[in-house]
Amino acid sequence: MLGRSWRLWAFVPLVLLTAVVALFTAAGGSVTGLLGETAPPLDEFDIRRVEFHPSEIRIRVTNPQPDDLTIASVTVDDAIMPFDVEGDSTLGRLRSSEIVVQYDWVPEEPITVGVTSSTGIETTEEIAAAVQTPQASARSFFGYALIGTLVGIVPIALGLLWLPSLRRAAPQWLAAFMALTAGLLTFLAVEALSEALELQAALPSALGGAGLVLLGVALSFLFLTAISTRMGESSGGAGVSGLALATLVAIGIGLHNLGEGLAIGSSFALGELALGTFFIVGFMIHNVTEGLGIASPLAEGRGVSWQRLAVLALVAGAPAILGAWLGGFITSDLLGVVFFAAAAGAAFEVVVEVGRYVARRAPGGLGSPHVLGGFLAGVGVMYVTGLLVA
Amino acid sequence: MPKFTRKQILAGAAPLIAAAPLARLNLPGHSHSHPSATHEGHNHPTLGHAAMIREHVPAPGGPHDLDKLLYPPEALPYKRGRVREYELFAVDKTIEVAPGVHFNAWTYNGTVPGPVIRATEDDLLRVNFVNGGSHPHTIHFHGIHPSNMDGVFEVVPPGSSFTYEFPARPAGMHLYHCHATPLKKHIHKGLYGAFIIDPKEPRPPAQELVMVMNGYDTDGDGGNNFYTVNGRSFYYARYPIEVKRSQTVRIYLANLTEFDLINSLHLHGDFFRYQPTGTGDYWEYTDTVMQVQGQRGVIEIDFANPGEFMFHAHQSEFAELGWMGFFDVKDE
Numbered sequence: 001m002l003g004r005s006w007r008l009w010a011f012v013p014l015v016l017l018t019a020v021v022a023l024f025t026a027a028g029g030s031v032t033g034l035l036g037e038t039a040p041p042l043d044e045f046d047i048r049r050v051e052f053h054p055s056e057i058r059i060r061v062t063n064p065q066p067d068d069l070t071i072a073s074v075t076v077d078d079a080i081m082p083f084d085v086e087g088d089s090t091l092g093r094l095r096s097s098e099i100v101v102q103y104d105w106v107p108e109e110p111i112t113v114g115v116t117s118s119t120g121i122e123t124t125e126e127i128a129a130a131v132q133t134p135q136a137s138a139r140s141f142f143g144y145a146l147i148g149t150l151v152g153i154v155p156i157a158l159g160l161l162w163l164p165s166l167r168r169a170a171p172q173w174l175a176a177f178m179a180l181t182a183g184l185l186t187f188l189a190v191e192a193l194s195e196a197l198e199l200q201a202a203l204p205s206a207l208g209g210a211g212l213v214l215l216g217v218a219l220s221f222l223f224l225t226a227i228s229t230r231m232g233e234s235s236g237g238a239g240v241s242g243l244a245l246a247t248l249v250a251i252g253i254g255l256h257n258l259g260e261g262l263a264i265g266s267s268f269a270l271g272e273l274a275l276g277t278f279f280i281v282g283f284m285i286h287n288v289t290e291g292l293g294i295a296s297p298l299a300e301g302r303g304v305s306w307q308r309l310a311v312l313a314l315v316a317g318a319p320a321i322l323g324a325w326l327g328g329f330i331t332s333d334l335l336g337v338v339f340f341a342a343a344a345g346a347a348f349e350v351v352v353e354v355g356r357y358v359a360r361r362a363p364g365g366l367g368s369p370h371v372l373g374g375f376l377a378g379v380g381v382m383y384v385t386g387l388l389v390a
Numbered sequence: 391m392p393k394f395t396r397k398q399i400l401a402g403a404a405p406l407i408a409a410a411p412l413a414r415l416n417l418p419g420h421s422h423s424h425p426s427a428t429h430e431g432h433n434h435p436t437l438g439h440a441a442m443i444r445e446h447v448p449a450p451g452g453p454h455d456l457d458k459l460l461y462p463p464e465a466l467p468y469k470r471g472r473v474r475e476y477e478l479f480a481v482d483k484t485i486e487v488a489p490g491v492h493f494n495a496w497t498y499n500g501t502v503p504g505p506v507i508r509a510t511e512d513d514l515l516r517v518n519f520v521n522g523g524s525h526p527h528t529i530h531f532h533g534i535h536p537s538n539m540d541g542v543f544e545v546v547p548p549g550s551s552f553t554y555e556f557p558a559r560p561a562g563m564h565l566y567h568c569h570a571t572p573l574k575k576h577i578h579k580g581l582y583g584a585f586i587i588d589p590k591e592p593r594p595p596a597q598e599l600v601m602v603m604n605g606y607d608t609d610g611d612g613g614n615n616f617y618t619v620n621g622r623s624f625y626y627a628r629y630p631i632e633v634k635r636s637q638t639v640r641i642y643l644a645n646l647t648e649f650d651l652i653n654s655l656h657l658h659g660d661f662f663r664y665q666p667t668g669t670g671d672y673w674e675y676t677d678t679v680m681q682v683q684g685q686r687g688v689i690e691i692d693f694a695n696p697g698e699f700m701f702h703a704h705q706s707e708f709a710e711l712g713w714m715g716f717f718d719v720k721d722e
Binding site for chain 2: 071072082089116119122
């Protein structure tokens with residue numbers, strides 16, 4: 001009976017919704033008025049980033065609430081300072097502006113900045129130690145790249161050098177090392193997920209916090225599922241193994257290192273991180289296991305050329321450089337949430353693939369002592385070496 | 391167990407061997423052992439006192455907005471029993487205390503502080519008070535008067551009125567404020583003002599000014615966000631008070647700052663005589679004077695030099711949050 005016009009019926013709920021919404025916005029005040037007075041907006045600013053330059057402080061503020069928010073007065077250490085605003089002084093929902101204050105800040109001493117709204121509500125941010133924000137210069141570019149290389153590429157390349165030893169190992173030990181890879185990736189996935197959830201708590205709730213994390217996780221999980229299915233099909237439907245599996249592991253680790261690089265870069269730029277040698281060395285030791293994880297799937301089957309190995313090391317390690325650049329020069333908590341969520345999703349997916357591989361190839365199956373022990377070893381080593389950088 | 395060849399052992403140990411020299415790598419930004427050269431010879435603007443005058447100062451409003459609060463009415467000669475009548479109207483008003491910052495105040499006659507009330511000793515002071523605000527209010531005067539004129543027991547509800555009437559005593563500098571409960575709120579929201587009682591023997595002629603020190607807690611956290619004299623932060627830094635060097639400057643100073651234990655006034659470049667409460671023969675000779683909430687006094691300055699002289703609270707925090715101004719002393 002509906003015939004061809006059934007498609008038009010699909011629009012009916014949308015049209016009616018528009019009508020109801022229009023009616024409510026026109027008469028809404030009188031409806032909520034029945035309940036009594038609504039509370040005024042909180043008028044708190046979201047102080048996103050405070051940068052220290054020679055004789056200048058730059059404060060990036062966002063309006064996290066639906067109502068407009070106006071910047072009226074700025075204080076530094078409880079003293080009113082003249083200021084300029086790059087952008088509008090009246091911020092709409094989720095809009096940002098940058099406040100520039102001429103101020104001779106004292107290096108390495110605590111400092112508090114305050115932004116007061118037109119309704120007199122002051123939002124303050126305390127910086128534990130004022131450090132000059134690294135400028136985007138060739139030198140700092142190189143510096144972050146060097147950090148990314150040391151923390152990402154070098155340990156992974158070193159870990160890959162275990163490949164010759166792995167090729168000589170017996171099948172149950174291979175299965176154990178594959179399980180170690182799975183344990184390692186599970187550790188990374190959980191770590192990334194918790195990092196993403198922690199960062200999302202600091203975002204304005206208007207950005208959808210936890211939902212954004214889930215979105216990121218799901219997107220990367222399904223994306224990698226698609227890639228690994230394609231890879232599996234091209235190898236004759238036997239599932240992913242060998243170089244293909246190693247590549248997936250490298251991608252998962254690479255995404256995680258992207259998030260790690262971002263975290264290191266932004267922590268350093270904001271003066272929150274004392275980037276000592278201890279920290280860098282700790283990270284290198286922590287990430288060497290990742291190289292082992294990439295090498296494990298390559299232990300069986302055909303040999304792999306040095307060039308292929310180098311590419312794998314780059315895929316897994318180079319994102320740390322990109323992350324450090326982004327974190328150091330841009331510092332966006334939103335980027336951090338997205339990167340870590342994607343890293344978690346990718347890592348979880350690769351764990352599934354490795355699990356399938358182990359189930360197929362391990363003597364004694366998924367429940368054999370080598371596999372279980374290997375998994376625990378993976379988680380354990382990552383945990384212990386992770387304490388070096390905690 | 392698989393046999394390891396020498397090649398394999400080296401291959402396996404390579405990661406550990408390579409790591410050793412890296413442990414001694416000294417990375418940029420890691421050690422703060424050098425004294426940091428912060429300014430590198432930059433031309434940074436000095437942000438000391440001197441920069442914050444006239445156009446550089448963030449203060450709301452125009453040049454003569456607060457004249458009625460700064461310049462008191464004339465002193466009248468002694469005449470026992472003369473009636474001095476004032477109309478005070480309590481009204482809720484949102485005022486601009488700093489540029490762009492608005493405070494929901496309770497005011498007498500629309501200003502914070504309220505109007506200057508002046509009488510001569512033994513005048514009959516009559517203040518007709520009408521409460522146009524949203525809360526009950528009173529007026530409590532500092533002075534000598536009967537207890538039913540004290541502004542404590544006869545609370546005036548919104549819409550009602552009350553007439554305070556009593557002989558003006560003693561001579562000196564006093565103040566008035568609301569005494570409805572909660573006391574802290576009724577004061578800090580702006581219900582206060584200066585109350586001058588001139589002595590029988592008139593004071594020598596002088597350029598007379600009234601200054602009421604106060605603060606505003608705009609975000610309700612129990613601490614003042616802005617400090618002012620006569621109601622607007624940094625106002626007299628932006629619009630310096632012009633005075634002549636040829637005549638004494640007399641300031642009737644009162645402290646109605648809530649939340650902070652004391653306030654103060656410090657004058658640059660000169661000294662002044664200070665008479666606590668404006669009564670008695672004791673005069674202090676100083677450049678910095680301290681007052682608790684409710685204290686007040688008379689300052690007399692004979693400027694030695696012309697020019698711009700800063701005056702401010704000597705609690706530096708108050709000065710940097712708005713309680714700072716300038717005298718522009720002209721050689722006339």
